[in-house]
Amino acid sequence: MRFVIAAAALLLAASASAPAAVPESAHTLATHLAGAMKKCWFSGDAAFAAYRYVPEINIGAPRILLVSKKEPNGRPLLVVEPKRAGTADAYGPLLATALAPRIKDDLTRWLKGGSDCG
Numbered sequence: 001m002r003f004v005i006a007a008a009a010l011l012l013a014a015s016a017s018a019p020a021a022v023p024e025s026a027h028t029l030a031t032h033l034a035g036a037m038k039k040c041w042f043s044g045d046a047a048f049a050a051y052r053y054v055p056e057i058n059i060g061a062p063r064i065l066l067v068s069k070k071e072p073n074g075r076p077l078l079v080v081e082p083k084r085a086g087t088a089d090a091y092g093p094l095l096a097t098a099l100a101p102r103i104k105d106d107l108t109r110w111l112k113g114g115s116d117c118g
Contacts, residue, residue: 029082030062036110040117
């Protein structure tokens with residue numbers, strides 16, 4: 001009896017401290033967004049020439065980073081964190097620049113399933 005209670009307590013403790021599962025749709029969305037960014041922003045678009053993107057899709061909570069080409073190990077200038085189908089958080093200093101409307105419009109279109117460039 002003592003073993004059952006101890007095992008149950010251990011299981012509860014482990015589940016309480018375990019990170020929340022990331023929906024598979026977040027990984028699917030991250031793949032879609034990264035592909036659209038590559039196609040639209042990083043295939044010769046002068047507006048994004050000073051940046052590079054770093055998709056982190058195969059980690060627990062996927063995210064896509066835009067960093068400066070001059071400082072690739074510096075802080076990200078844009079972070080996109082897909083949450084589930086059609087939903088993502090985006091933040092960073094690039095959203096306070098002249099690129100912000102384009103970024104927001106493109107992300108909105110891509111989050112709805114589109115993949116065309118703006």
